[in-house]
Amino acid sequence: MAFYLKGVKLPHRKNTANSPAVELPPVRQVTIPTSMHIGAPAKIVVKKGDQVFVGSLIAEAGAGLSSPVYSSVSGTVNSVAELLLSNGSTCEAVVIDSDGQMTLDSEIVPPQVNSKEDLIDALSKSGIVGLGGAGFPTAVKFKTDKQIEELVINGAECEPYITSDTVTMLTKADLMKDAIETLVKYFGIKKVIIGIEKNKPEAIANMQKMSSETSNVEIKVLPSVYPQGGEKVLVYHTTGKIIPEGALPIEVGCVVCNCTTIAEIGKYLKTGIPLVSKVVTVDGDAIANPKNVIVPIGTLIKDVIEFCGIKSEIAKVLYGGPMMGISVTDLDKPVIKNTNALLAFTKAEAKVPKTTACIRCGACTNHCPFGISPVAILKSYKANDYEGMKKAGALLCMECGCCSFVCPAKIPNVQNNKLAKLSLRNEPKKEVK
Ligand code: SF4
Ligand code: SF4
Structure with a gap:
């Protein structure tokens, strides 16, 4: 490439x-997810009613790639809830009622x-x-x-x-x-x-x-x-x-x-x-x-x-x-x-522009940091051509959005690339004969 x-x-x-x-004034409640990193979610070590302080461990690192999670306020654990994250996945989260004191854990x-x-x-x-x-x-x-x-x-x-x-x-x-x-x-x-x-x-x-x-x-x-x-x-x-x-x-x-x-x-x-x-x-x-x-x-x-x-x-x-x-x-x-x-x-600022047909100007590829052609990726994606998507560089795409930004036809190239990458993640396994 x-x-x-x-x-x-x-x-x-x-x-x-x-x-x-500037510091945000103390809030009434926080909801702290156990999955805020790449890898396994952290494992919750507190329960409803537990008293916690700023910096108290509330979830220890899971197996393999993971990271521990600590309380960001002092107060009482209200509940453990399932949370829908913005990327569409779910994880457990610890809901803590803040006492407004922001007292640091004395064991730190x-x-x-x-x-x-x-x-x-x-x-x-x-x-x-x-x-x-x-x-x-x-x-x-x-x-x-x-x-x-x-x-x-x-x-x-x-x-x-x-x-x-x-x-x-x-x-x-x-x-x-x-x-x-x-x-x-x-x-x-x-x-x-x-x-x-x-x-x-x-x-x-x-x-x-x-x-x-x-x-x-x-x-x-x-x-x-x-x-x-x-x-x-x-x-x-x-x-x-x-x-x-x-x-x-x-x-x-x-x-x-x-x-x-x-x-x-x-x-x-x-x-x-x-x-x-x-x-x-x-x-x-x-x-x-x-x-x-x-x-x-x-x-x-x-x-x-x-x-x-x-x-x-x-x-x-x-x-x-x-x-x-x-x-x-x-x-x-x-x-x-x-x-x-x-x-x-x-x-007004969030308005999505109207899309028109691709005019094959090549601006998307010319401005891509890696010279990827979103047009070629989309063509292979529509044909379920997994090898074609890989060859066109779908897996190299870092989703920076330059190809969408420069497109005169306002084609959502980066969204199309994301769909192609998702389909590659779910690529059916080839049968071994
Ligand atoms: S989103 Fe992907 S294809 Fe588009 S410019 Fe960035 S790296 Fe290139
Ligand atoms: S920048 Fe837009 S119009 Fe130009 S080739 Fe790429 S997708 Fe087509």
């Missing part, structure tokens, strides 16, 4: 770039880290998962026998509106520095590269100051081209390495972590407080006062949006940015570990 890396220029709309994060102490094994154990217990993407458990990324040549830290934040990573780079450089130094020391990482789009000059300056006080950290200023923060794109633009199709970054000696993930690692190593809250950018034309908000995990979306104020009737809410975000089915869904933004749009 060719590697074009073209992407698209998007309006930035970073309205909250200079808004320091910083982890003792004196070896690589100690550090992996600490990362596993921290509950930290990839906070900028799909929620891959962070400890697993570092649990490798391969030499980590480069730790690539993603500060690109290329989606419009979202500024929560920018806030991290502006306000948590000290925690990032501590985390980087510990990771480098125990994992023998040769080089750390922080990739930041050039539209964030203050964040770049702050990271350059931090890197000048830390050995082996380089700041790479990247063009503001979407999807600069896509894992394969970022690794190519920061190291020049190409991750083969279907492989993880470690295949080329890289581990990729979001900058907010790195800051959370620093906080956990310093305080022992596991991942219990997120900075969330709240924006969109239906929001009265866009801001970055520090939100306890499990807080309902409606509570966060109400805090920022509603100026016009909301027609659509997204978890994440306008290019890759997931549409929220109702506002009673919770903020989860990898929620970095909540965007609320009016009917």
Whole structure:
């Protein structure tokens, strides 16, 4: 597969770039899912009536790939409920009535880290998962026998509106520095590269100051081209390495972590407080006062949006940015570990454009970071041609949405690609004769 890396220029709309994060006032109740990561859901260890505090374990990591879950408030367990997630799957969730005190669990102490094994154990217990993407458990990324040549830290934040990573780079450089130094020391990482789009000059300056006080950290200023923060794109633009199709970054000696993930690692190593809250950018034309908000995990979306104020009737809410975000089915869904933004749009802004026939202009392929042809994928999908879909690159598609954005016929190419990928996941097994 060719590697074009073209992407698209998007309006930035970073309205909250200079808004320091503000704490959400205590909420009445939180609903904390056991599945906020890639892998097995966590196993609930509390029951109705139990008293919990901020940072109390409420669900331990499941077997294999998983991550523990901690209470984000102090209060009493109300119930264990089944929750329909926005991706259509279900999981158990712990509903906790908050006492409004936000009392920290008194048993929390910083982890003792004196070896690589100690550090992996600490990362596993921290509950930290990839906070900028799909929620891959962070400890697993570092649990490798391969030499980590480069730790690539993603500060690109290329989606419009979202500024929560920018806030991290502006306000948590000290925690990032501590985390980087510990990771480098125990994992023998040769080089750390922080990739930041050039539209964030203050964040770049702050990271350059931090890197000048830390050995082996380089700041790479990247063009503001979407999807600069896509894992394969970022690794190519920061190291020049190409991750083969279907492989993880470690295949080329890289581990990729979001900058907010790195800051959370620093906080956990310093305080022992596991991942219990997120900075969330709240924006969109239906929001009265866009801001970055520090939100306890499990807080309902409606509570966060109400805090920022509603100026016009909301027609659509997204978890994440306008290019890759997931549409929220109702506002009673919770903020989860990898929620970095909540965007609320009016009917006018959320309007779906009318689709016309494909004019074979090739813009979709020309702007795809990997040169994929959504037209070829769709043709094979309609013919149930599984090999054709694979050959056309359906499995390489990272669902960035560039091909939909540039299409003059307004064809929902990325949605079509998602359907093709889903059908490949359910591909009937071939009979062995
Ligand atoms: S959604 Fe997939 S096919 Fe479309 S531009 Fe992105 S990677 Fe390419
Ligand atoms: S950009 Fe749209 S109109 Fe042009 S080839 Fe692709 S799908 Fe067809």
